[in-house]
Structure formats: C-alpha cells, structure tokens
Amino acid sequence: MTVLVRAIVFACLTLDLAAPPHAGAVSRSLSIRYLSAGKIEARGSGWGRGPVVLSVTVTPWIVGVLVKPAASGSFEVVVKDTSQCEAIALTATDTHGHRVAASRPAPGCPPPPKSRPPRISVLKGVRIRPTIASIVLPHPQLVSIHVAQEIYLWEPGATAPMFRPTVDSKYLAVIRQGMTQARPCARADCGQGYFWRWIAVHPGDTGITLSAACRQATPPCMIPDYLIRVHITP
16 A cells, blocks of 8 residues: 646536625636637636636546636636537636536537547646645555645556545545556556546545445445545645
C-alpha cells in the first residue's frame, strides 16, 4: 500500500447547488458554449481567489482541473476532443462549500465513438497541480490529507472494477475517472483497471466506501462494504 474561430452558442442549464446567498453576496456562475473543431469553452465568474475544482463529464469520461481564478474571481477553460453531438455536464466546486452545475444536452445527432478522454486547457486563471495521496492494494484504513490535495484510487478489473467507490461530495470533488491499460512496471496499478481522483474541498472526517461489484451479480456475492476513512485538515 502506498500513500503517496467561430463560436456556436448553445443554451445550457446552470444550477447553483449551494445554499441561497445572503443579500449583497457575490453570485457564482458557470457557463458552457460549443466552439468549432470539437472544443467546449467553460467560463466561471464570481468565485473569489480560492481554488475551484472544475469537473467535466462527457460519457464515459470524467476529466477535470483544479484552478485558481484570476483576480476578478473568474476563470476560463477549453475542453478539447469533444463533439457537438455529445451531452456535456460541468460542476464547479470551491473550498467554501459552493457548488454550481451547468449542462448542455445532446442535440440528437449520433455522437462519434470515444477512443480517448477529453483534454482541458486553462485560458484564464492558474492551473494548480495538487500533491497526491495514492491508494492501491492493499487498501489502508485511514488517509490523511489537506484541503486542495488529491486522492487517487485504483482498482483492478478488465470489464469492471472489483470494487466501486462512493464518496460524499461535500468533502471530495471528483476530478477524473477512467481506465488504465496494462503496462510494464512493478507497481500494483500498472495492471488493467479503473481509477478515480478526487480533490478535498472541505475539512472534516469522511470516507470512501468500496462496494464489491459482484454484489450486483445474480446470485450476489456476500462480500461486505469496505470503508477507507479520510481525515481532511484545512
């Protein structure tokens, strides 16, 4: 175990998932528009200067970035390798309990097959590369990290992970999810498997619950859930 052009604008739904702001409070926003050549632009405003986790879901991929907004409290990123026929969902989460979602539904045309995940470039603001705590086999009982640090979890599996994780989004915001192919190295996560990466966004005690995938089979197995406790400090 190691702990270590021309823009085509589409309507999008923006939803603030945080508590209603007090009178005079700055309103945080997140918007999407489709650019030509398979690019999506995402803009945020009113976020202050603290770090913001931006997660982008383009099925079957989740990619993301940790960004420090500009002095104006705004950020701008471009998501590459997408299609105007794909549904896009974004979530921005800061370290003060604010979360805003935006989405663009699929317009109805058939999306192309996805062979690789989208890529993200930060145009406004500063990309933050957090330190990482890695969780590979065997699983630890406790992981301690700070706010704005990253947890990386890897699970073996060819067609499905052996265990599926769930987390509390109040404490951990997903920044990436995908698969690994087998490659020649000595680490446990060099095999074929699945990975998840989260950024700690709130201090406190939480956990990653791992549920055996075979419990969804018929008949189900009797392997119980396994909890990895996570302690997050400011």
